[in-house]
Amino acid sequence: MKKIVSLLLAALMVATMCFGLASCNTPEAGGETGDWAKIQERGYFYCGITLYAPMNYYNEEDVLVGFDTEFAQAVAEELGVEAKFVTITWGSKYLELNSGAIDFIWNGYTFGDESDGTPRSNYVDFTYAYLNNSQCIVTASNKLATLNTKEAFAGLRGAAEGGSAGEAVAKDLAGESGTYTPVAAQTNALMELKAGTIDFAVIDVLMAEAMVGQGDFTDLAINNAYTPEPEVYAIGCRKGSDMTAKINEAILKLVENGKLAEIAAKYELSDALIQNIGEN
Amino acid sequence: MTFARINAMLLEGFGTSCQLFLLTLVLSLPLGLIIMFGSTCKFTPLRWLTRTFVWIIRGTPLMLQLFVVFYVPGMLFHMHLFPSGPEGRFAAALTAFVINYACYFSEIYRGGFGSITRGQYEAAQVLGMTRWETFRHVILMQVVKRLLPPMSNEIITLVKDTSLARTIMVAEIFFINETEILTKGIVWPLFYIGVFFLIFVGALTLLFNYLEKKLSYYKV
Incomplete structure (x- = not known):
């Protein structure tokens, strides 16, 4: 009996706390506006x-x-x-x-x-x-000759920034037989490519033009085998x-x-x- | 990027990690004691409530708790508990860490105090010691001695757990490494970071060894 009473009391306390929290949470006047x-x-x-x-x-x-x-x-x-x-x-x-x-x-x-x-x-x-932009494919520069059609990417390992516009393109290119890995940021996709853990990355063309083929990414290149639809920022x-x-x-x-x-x-x-x- | 530059960035990140570690430790040790009083309380509803709380905190991932503390109030209630910007993120991470670790510590404390046999209290009473004297002269050091190994374990885990704060974009060492260094294709800092942690945990281990030696009064 004592146990049941205490259980009930405990439940009551939890309920009061929840209610108390809920009632002080009225959104501020105006909210997002x-x-x-x-x-x-x-x-x-x-x-x-x-x-x-x-x-x-x-x-x-x-x-x-x-x-x-x-x-x-x-x-x-x-x-x-x-x-x-x-x-x-x-x-x-x-x-x-x-x-x-x-x-x-x-x-x-x-x-x-x-x-x-x-x-x-x-x-x-x-x-x-x-700004005008489009997604573009980046691969190792020594693979430019072999990966020269859209079909050549089927079955390969692709990556793009998780939640980015390049995601759909990367998934589409790798196809059912390939794999797609979402990474935390676009630069992580380049890092994966450099490390050889993926075969191609899909990133913004504006970024690729500014970063690929130079500095730390000299061994990578923009691959023009396939050009996705243009887009805007x-x-x-x-x-x-x-x-x-x-x-x-x-x-x-x-x-x-x-x-x-x-x-x-x-x-x-x-x-x-x-x-x-x-x-x- | 030069070595000096990367070094400076990593040190800054490690500084944040260390701050998070130290503040969590300082705040969660006493909070753990309070939670322990709750979970060993003779008042049953409070005991149940505290134990349910400990169950929830120990039973859910720290990563989830970080998300809940930082994002959920704003998303569901438009309530901004923490100011925007790095300080707010750090405060949110600290809150989640303190609550999480206090719950673990409270259970370690509970084990420590529970391990003292009733006979010792009775013996102290027969000798005419007050409750405070019993606690101070008989119980406390025994408990501290028994607490030390499990506590050191938990504290070393805390050092490495600080990297979870990156979940809510706190600029600790791993977040800085990933967003600013690793993305440029520079790999060696990963090993370098390992050395940071080895040295830090090494120093802690030496400290705990020293404390254990100080407390090993059974050894002749």
Whole structure:
């Protein structure tokens, strides 16, 4: 009897605690729509990034540079706040965004679908697209001659960043008989390739042009056996956030005063920069 | 990247790991004691509640707890318990680590105190010692001596568990290595990191050996 009573009491205590927690968890007034007010109050916003050239990377002086870095800083300046960056695992990007740990996915983020076919616009609100990109295949440079058709990749081991636009391409190329490995960041795919643990990687062409065949990756090369559909980069904001409009406004200003074109030229991305931003 | 540069980056990451280790240790040792009082309490509901809590914490992966502490409040309730940025991530990781390790420590404590036979308390009472005197002069050092080996085990595990903090992007040594060094195709730092941990755990082992020797009062 004593045991039953104590069990009941314990259950009651747990229930009260849960209730107490639940009742103090009423969302703050405004919820996601109050993002701008919160960012203004804090004085900064956080962009979730992975490190790779030419978007976000550390230069020789150990300063975070790159197109997206300077772009975010320019937008922040327009808004009168500061841009901060945090390195994340790409697969955790929606978790980071929805929990409020970051405010934007701003790292060469492709406007398109997840590899399972779900439109990314189900998860985020996109700003205007700003750069043209496409996925591309990278292989060891001594394999360029043998891996020269789309079919040659069937049955091989491919990798792409988990949750990236390249995922679907890599899966498709490797086919049923091959394997596909999702990795934490695009640069990890290059590392796997260098280590020989995979046969091909699918990454952003803008990144491949900036990193493959040089520096630490001299023995790798872009493989043009197959060119996937072109795509565009845009910034991912929290669903329903009032920041989307704010960022769009700032982007248009940066286009108008030529600042965006200037940054693009600095990173040799002038050709990739979308003309007439905001009109499509 | 130069050796000096990589060295500086790794040292910074290892600094974060060490901070996480030390703070977790300092905070979870006393918290473990409090949890032990709960799980040995004569008030049954509290005892049940504490033991259920210990069961949940010891029964779920630390990785899951890290996710829950850092992401879930924001996602489900728009409640931001931890400030955004590296400090907030570190605080979240520390919270998860302290709760997790306190539960393990509480069970080690419970084992330690439970191992003292009732006869010793009775003997002390016959000799006219107060409860505090009994605890201070008879029980405490015996318990400490018995706690030391399992505690050192758990503490060494904690040193290496700090790498789990990368789950929520805390810039500890492995996260830095993976995002900034390994991705450039540089492999040797992996072994170098191994040396960091070997030296750290080696120092801890020497410390525990010394303490055990100090406490080995049965040996003549």
